[in-house]
Amino acid sequence: MIKLNMASVKAGMRLAKSISTTDGKLLIDAGIPLKHQYIEKLCKLGIQDIHVDWDQNADGDLYDVFFQDTKREMTQLVEESFKTMSISKSFEINRLKVLIRQLIEDLSYNKETMVYLTDIRNIDVYTFGHCINVCIFSLMMGILLDLSQDELVDLGVGALLHDIGKIAVSQEVLKKPSSLDPYEYEEIKTHSIRGYEIIKNIEGISKSSCHVVRHHHERFNGKGYPDGLKGSDIHLFSRIVAICDVYDALTSNRVYKKKITPHFAVEYLVSMGGHEFDYELVKLFIKHITVYPVGTLVKFNTGESAEIIKINESFPTRPVVWVKFDQQGEPIEGSRVLDLTKHLYINIEQII
Template sequence: MRKISLSNVQSGMKLARSIYTENGHILLGAGMELKQAYINRLKDCNISEIYIEDEISKDIDVRDVINERTRVEAKALIKNIMDECKTTSHFTSDRVKSMVNRIIDELLENKDILVNLSDLKTVDDYTFAHSVNVCVLSLITGIRLGLNQLRLRDLGVGALLHDIGKVVIPEEILKKPSQLTDDEFEKIKQHTVLGYQMVKDNPNISASSAYIVLGHHERFDGSGYPLKIKGENIHLFARIVAIADVYDALTSDRVYRKKIKVHEVIEYITALGAQQFDKTILQCFVRNIALYPVGTGVLLSDGAKGIIVDVNRELPTRPIVRIIYNNNGQKADAFTEIDLTKRLNIMIVDTCEI
């Protein structure tokens, strides 16, 4: 399978991965032949890209670090909790712990897989998908840092709930398609304190989980909010979630901007690392990200174009590529795969549509 922009999808293409509504119901199932009416429906749902199965991407397996059903149910859970909090400010924390334990178990089973986040987020369900991704990314980092099961659960609970305070921020501010005013930004910043007030007195949520909700926008150099604390005075869990939060936000489509490519985001947050993030945690985080995710089209330095087939954990900039177009722009008669760890004279220039 491979990922392509919806603008390049044509009638007759075969959907490789199911697409779900924010409530966890299947919108379009894997294996369906896409008709124009389906494509138009996806556009109406603000879906910008999908996975398709075709001859050039045959046998390419895009593996996620957690099961598809787990991801879908986790998104539906966080949506239900946030809907509850809009009216009651209370929710049942047992469901959150159960889901986090399930995610931890799956991550431990797949701990050798580089992160290749393959969910298809829409602009409309961004908050729910983002919460799940931040939870997954934070837990992977926590596992690599050697946290025990109990601390991982506290980390995961706080990460899954980190944006819960946004339920009381007006929708017109959260989804504003243009630059926020200073006053609007101050209102957005209140979600950390408001969220903390929602969870801090819940007897089933630990103090460290609650602190993530309060402190995930603190920065290592003291430039964050709401308390402007710095360095190791920021709880370890909040330092982890801060990185995961920024990474997933930048690699997601938003109402006011398009997503940024994974390798560009990694370069960006690495550059910020010395100032805004804990350098040790950042290095651990980056080592678990596939810079060029499986199923992505790439342009090589010799002019050829191909699709990422597999990644190399030790050398993430040098994955295995299936060549689809040669350096003359001609489609190959037979697709060959090259391991860039063995072809040091060739490098990836950029990602592209194939």
Template sequence: MRFISIYNLKPGMVVAKAVYNAEGQMLLNKDVVLTDSYIGRLKELGISGIYIEDNISQGIVIKDVISDETREKARAFVKSTMKQISVNRHVDVQKAREIVDSIIDELLDSHEMLVNLQDIRTKDEYTFGHCVNVSVLSLMMGIALGYDRMKLRELGTGTLLHDIGKVCIPDSILKKPGKLTKDEFDEIKRHTIYGYQMLKENGNISGYSCYIALCHHERPDGKGYPFGLKGDNIHQLARITAICDVYDALTSDRVYRSKMKIPDAVEYLKSMAMSQFDYDLVKIFLKFIALYPVGSGVVLNTGQKAIVVRNNPEMQNRPVVRIIKDEQNGDYEEIDLMEHLSVFIVDTYEV
């Protein structure tokens, strides 16, 4: 299978991976043949693309680091919690722990520790998928750092609920397509305090988990918020969350801008390490990110277009690729860029 931009979808293409909404309800099942009506509906929902199966991508397997079932349960939980907490300030902490434990168990059991799968979500449901992604990425880092189960739970719960305070921010500000005024940005900043207060009121949520909601926008150079903390005065849990939060935000479509290419987002994190992010933690984080995800399109220095088949973890910029000869007929040449050193990737493209 491979990921296809919404603008390149055509009737007759076959869905390779089911598409869900934030409640976990299936919008399109695997093996469904696309029609103009289906494609139009996906565009209305603001979905940037889906996975399809065709001749040129046959046999390409893309694995998520956690199961679809766990991811969809987590996303549905975040959405229902944000709806509920705005009414009665209640969080189902037991449910949160069960979901976080499931994520931890699957990550510990998984042999796939490289994030290849692109998250499919509507622009209006950005926050719910974002919270799940940040939690998964943060837990991968926590495992790499040797955290015990208790600390992983605190990290997972805090990151799953880190943006809960956004329920207090008007949609007119959250979803504003243009530039925010100073007053509007000041209100956005308050979501960290709102979130902390709501989680703290629940009483049975760890103080560290509440802290993550409060301080995930603090920065080592002191230019973050809400307190302007510097360096080691920011707990490691919040520094981890900051990296995962920004990366997922950059690589996601938003109402006010299109997503950034993964290589560009990686370069941004590297360039901002030491000032905006913890340098050592950025190095750990990048070990889990596929520079060129399996099933994505790349452009070679030869001018040819190709699809990534498999990553070489020891040298991510030189994956195995399928050079497209004739897309219509499924004609391609598969090469390992580790063995063809004169050929290299110069750009990515939306398939």
């Protein structure tokens, strides 16, 4: 199986992973040979990358890293709740907690899943998809930190609702396809306090969840907002969600900017560790995140290209690879497997 940008997908390639919309509608099932019209439809729907079988005779890989049923129901609930709360300030917190507990159970059972979580998106409306992604990343960090079940639920609720205050922000500002002016930026910044005011009195939402909504833009060096908290004065849950929020935002397409690769997002987090973010939490996050998902085709500084076949958890930017193309782009015969932790002169320059 290999991950390809849609620009590189050719008719006749066999789909390795099923593609569905966030409401669960199956677009194309795994194992189906791709036709020109299928490729055109996927491009029109905004899908940028898909997984195809490298060996055309291989069966489709039906393994789906993300738990589609839970994600679909949670996405629908978040979308409904955002709309409802903008009118009545009501929220189905018990239903939400049931879904979060199910997600915790799934993630706890599949701890190895963390290394694949860079590939949890299908076709998401950004706001709702972003909330789900941040919730998943945050819960995985909480599980790795051995938080209790109740603590994980509170973390999940806070992560899922961290942007709820945006329902009170001008839609013109939220959807502006260019950089914000200072006035607009100040309006955006109010979403954390507005979100806190919306949920602080809802029965069933804990104080720690409310801290996440209010303080996910606080920064470890005290230069965040709205309260200018610093270091350990920022609640642990808020420090976790701050990292997951920024990572997902950087690796997602937005109305005003295109996503960057996980590699550069990880480099940003590392560079900001100890300044904007809790460095110990950053180290935990990057140790369990796939910078280059298995199946990704990459190009080296040597000019050769290779497929990622295994993740080095301690060194996520230096995976194990199968070299497949020479400097001229010609296929290489045989099996040349390299562990990049042992070949430091070889660097990945781009994802193909």
